[in-house]
Amino acid sequence: MSKEIIPVERIAHLIFVFRGQKAMLDSDLATLYGVTTGNLNKAVKRNAQRFPSDFMFQLTAEEADDLIFQTGRSKGRGGRRHRPYAFTEQGIAMLSSVLNSDRAIRVNIAIMRAFVKLRQMLETNRGLAQKFSELERHVGKQDEEIAAILEAIRQLMAPPEKPRREIGFHVREKAPRYRVRRRA
Numbered sequence: 224m225s226k227e228i229i230p231v232e233r234i235a236h237l238i239f240v241f242r243g244q245k246a247m248l249d250s251d252l253a254t255l256y257g258v259t260t261g262n263l264n265k266a267v268k269r270n271a272q273r274f275p276s277d278f279m280f281q282l283t284a285e286e287a288d289d290l291i292f293q294t295g296r297s298k299g300r301g302g303r304r305h306r307p308y309a310f311t312e313q314g315i316a317m318l319s320s321v322l323n324s325d326r327a328i329r330v331n332i333a334i335m336r337a338f339v340k341l342r343q344m345l346e347t348n349r350g351l352a353q354k355f356s357e358l359e360r361h362v363g364k365q366d367e368e369i370a371a372i373l374e375a376i377r378q379l380m381a382p383p384e385k386p387r388r389e390i391g392f393h394v395r396e397k398a399p400r401y402r403v404r405r406r407a
Contacts, residue, residue: 234337239309241286245338246309248290255330256322264308266321273321278314282306312338 237251253263267274282290287306310318312335319331 234334235341238337238341239290241282241309242280244311245341246311247315247334249308249310252310252315252318255334256318256324256327257330258322263318263322267308267318270321273317274314277311278317279308279310281308 234255237247237255238245239248240246249263249267250260253260256263267279284306290307315331315334315338319327
């Protein structure tokens, strides 16, 4: 089996979620393909009909600011003049037809494998989360029963309460004996 051109783990770190879709930025893709970001975007613009809005979209200013904040990308001097483009999985697949080189084909295969691996990991995590919630529900019922048993044991172990002294003034005198006349 041939050695991959780029490790899948490295590509997985470059996949972001924008607008509920997994996507990669044009600058990251250009680095992987070995071209400049400008040349990548020029090739895309020459073939604009191949990239509908669900294949590629430009980030809003707010999304770009959030991206800068999250990833620490430069802004200002040396940064981007335009907002970045994001390519979805289908858009990345279409890039291989636009960029005609052996490296582009190999990189594209590696990226597709990364998307598949990411999808498999999410499915595995979803299965684990479901099993964990089932276990939590099962143990939760047992926890309630165990808590009730422990409370009953605590009540049995507790010493009986002494009757409390009454508060207030109480007269404790012997009652006088009265004579009782007996009738004959």
